[in-house]
Amino acid sequence: MDAIDSSLVDWSRAQFALTAMYHWLFVPLTLGLGVVMAIMETLYVRTGREFWKQTAKFWMKLFGINFAMGVATGIILEFEFGTNWSNYSWFVGDIFGAPLAIEGILAFFMESTFIAVMYFGWNKVSKRAHLASTWLTIIGATISAWWILVANAWMQHPVGMEFNPDTVRNEMVDFAAVAFSPVAVVKFCHTVSSSWVLGAVFVVGVSCWYLLRGRHREFALSSIRVAAWFGLFAALITAHTGHQSGRDIAMYQPMKLAAAEGLYEGGTEQALVLGGLLRPGADWTAASGDDRFLLKVEMPYALSYLATHDLQGYVPGIRNLLEGGYKLPDDSVALSAEEMMKRGRMAIDALAQYRAAADAETKATALATLEENFPWFGYGYLKSPGELVPPVPLTFYSFRIMVVLGGYFIALFAGLLLLGQRVTRWKWAQLAVVLTIPLAWLASQAGWVVAEVGRQPWSIQGLLPNVAAISKLDVGSVQTTFFIFLILFTLLLVAELGIMGKAIAAGPETDQTSA
C-alpha cells in the first residue's frame, strides 16, 4: 500500500521552518523600525525642523533595505501552504484561505501603494500627505501581521468551523470567532509588541555605535530618546501579553506548556523552572525514568499560578497528558493518548463508511459515529502516543532564552532612559547596547520556536497532524528546493547585511542640521 514517506514530512517541515525563520529576520524590523521612523517624521511635520526629516530619512533608508528582504522571503511562505502542504490547503482552506485573501486586499495593497509615495513622493506630495503615507505603510504592515497571525492562531486553537463529510473538509461557520479569537488577539499583541522591541533595540544599538565612534552625537541621542521610550512601552506590553499567551497555552496546548517547562510529572502546586539543565538523551516519552534535569532553579507555586491563576492549580506533565486520568477544568476525566488515537481511527473509519455507504441507514450510522468521535479525528493518523511529545530540549531552552531576554530588554530601555545624556560618557554601556542588537533577533526567533516546535506533531492542533497535511511529492524535489532556498536566502542575507552595514557606516545627513 502506498504510504507517506516520513522523510518527506521532515523535509517539508524543514523547508517551511527555513523560509519562515528567514522571513522572520526581516518582518519584526519592518514593524518596529517602521513605527520609529514614522514618529521621527511626525516630529518633523510638527516642529518643521530639517534635523527630524533627515533623521526619519536615515531610518527609512535602513527600513527599505530590510523591507525588500521581507517581501522576497514572504512570497514563498504564502504559496508554500499550497506547494508543500496541499492536503492542509484543502482540509482547512475554507477557513485558512480567507485571512490570507483579506491580508492581500486590506494590507498588502496599502503597504505597497504608500511605500512608493513614502520613498518617491518627498517632492511630489504635501508634507502631511507624505506623513500619512508613511503611517499608512506601517499600518498596512501591521494589518498584514494581524491577518497572518489570525491564521496562525487558528492553527494553534481551531475555532469557528464544522467538519463537512460530503466535501471532506472543515468549513467556516463563524468568521468573528476566527478573526477575533482571544488567542489571535493575544498572539497579535505579543508578536507585534515584541517586534517593536526589536525595532527599538536596533535603533538604540545603531545609535550607540555612533556614540562609540564619536559621530552624529545629536542624532544618536535623539534617536535613543525616542526609541527607548517606545521600546520600554513595547517591552512591557510584550511581558504582559506573554503572560496571557502562557495562559492560553495552558488551556489549549498543555503539551506545549509541559515541554516548555520540562514538566514530566505534573500535579498541583507546581513550581516554575527559572533555569536549568536538562539531562542529555533523556527519554520524555518513557513511562518512567530518572530525573530529567541535571540541575534546576525553581520558583515554588509559580507555574500553577501562571497556568491557572491558582497557587494550588493542577498542571499536567507529559506523562499525565499521555496516560490521561486526571481531572479537567470541566470536571471530566482526561483521556489517554491511546484512547484518543482509538477514537480518531473510529472517526476516520466512519468517514470512509459514510462516503462508501449506498443506503441512507448506513450513512446515518456512520455519520453519527463520525460526529461522536470527530474531536479526536487527527489522532487517528498517529502511529504511537510518543508522537504527541514535541522536542522538549529545544522548546525548553528556547522558552528560557525568550523570557530572560525579554526581561533584559525592559532593563535596557529603562537604563537608557535613566542615563539620558550620561550614556555618552559610559563606553561600556554603549558597547553593551551595540552587542544587544543580535539578541533581539535571538529572542524573536526563540519565541517562534516555542510556538511552532512546541505544538508538534500538529499542523492544526488536535485536528490535523503534519503527516496528513503534506503534498505528495518526491523527497528529492523538496530536498532540492530546500537547498535552493537556503543558498539563495543566505546569499541575499549576506548582500543585505553588506548594504545595511555600508548605509549605517555612511550615517545620516543630519550634521548640517542641528537638533
Next chain:
Amino acid sequence: MNDITFLQQYWWFLVSLLGALLVFLMFVQGGQSLIWTLGRTEEQRRMLLLATGRKWELTFTTLVTFGGAFFASFPLFYSTSFGGAYWVWVAILLCFVIQAVSYEFQLRRGNVLGTTTYRIFLLLNGILGPLLIGTAVGTFFTGAEFVVDKAAVASPAMPVISYWVTPWHGLEAVLVPQNLLLGLSVLLLTRVLACLYFQGCMADETLRENCRRRLRIESALFLLFFLSWLVCWLLSTGFAYTPDSGVVHMEPYKYLHNLLEMPGVAALLLIGVLMVLGGMAGGIWGQRRSFWLAGPGSVLAVLALLLCAGWNNTAYYPSVASLQSSLTIANSSSSLFTLKTMTIVSFIIPLVLAYIAWAWRALDRDPITAEETKDEH
C-alpha cells in the same frame, strides 16, 4: 440561480479580474526585460528602472493577492495545482524573489553581488515571470496531469487527496505548444505595454524614440503569437460539465461556444483586443498616452479569456489524467458561508483602487528626468 452558484460566478469574476490586472501590471516585467534593449546608456537604464521601480510592488502585491483570493475562493485549485505542478510554481516564485530585492539593492553601496547581477535578476524576472505565468494559465484550456480523490482523507497511510501523475510536476506544461504560445503572447504583451508606459512617462526624447521603434517589433511579434494562440483556442475541443451531475465531458469548439453563448464576454474580448491594437498603433505613431488605451484593453481581453475558462459550465482546470478530477467553479469552491464573508470584504476593493489611483497620479504627474535618478531615496 441559488446563492452559492451566484457567489461562485462572482468569485470567478474577481479572481479573473485580479489575473487580468496582474497581466496589465506586468508591464513592469516587460520593462525589466527591455532594460538593455531600450537603455543604451547607464543614465537611460537608470531612468527606465526608476519608472518601473515605482510600480513593481503593485504588480507583486497583485500576484500575492491573486494567490490569496484563489486560495480563499477555490481552495481545491490551490491545493491541487500548487502541490502538484510544484516545479512550475517554484520557478515562478523564485523569479519574483530575486525581483523583490533587486530594485532596492542594485545601486546601494556595499552590494556584494554587484549592480549587474541584480539587473540580470530583473531581466530573468522580466522574461521568465510572464512566460511561466502565461504557460501555467495555458493549462486552464489544455489541461494538467493530476488526480483528485477526496476519499483519500479516510486512508491514514496515504491521506493526500490530490497528486500529479508525472514526475515532471508541472514542467510538462512547457512542452504543450498551445501553452507556450500563450506564455510567449503574455511576455510580448508585457513588453508592448512597457514600451507604451515608458513613452508616456519619460522626459528624454531619445528614450521615447527608442521605445517607439521597439514597439513596432514587439507589436508584430505579439500579434503573430497571440493570433496563433487565439485561433488554436477557438478551434480547440474544451472541457465542459453538466451542471446537475457535475460530470465532465469533452466538447468540440467549447471556447468558441462560450463566446457565442456569452455575448457580453465576447464583446469584452473584442473591445479589449481593439483597445490593445489601438494603443499599439497610437504608440507607434508617437502618441504618449496610448498606454492608457492598451493597458485597460489588456485587462478587458484577459478578463474575457479567463471568464471563458470558468463560466458557462466549463472546467477551468481540466485534468487530462482523470477527466472527472477536473476542477470546476462548482466542485472546487469554498463553502457558501466563506464566499459570503469574502464577498463582504470584496466591497472594499473600490477604495483600494481609489488610493492606488491617487498614488499613481501623484508619482507620475511629472515626466521622469535624468536628474531624478540621482536622488537616492
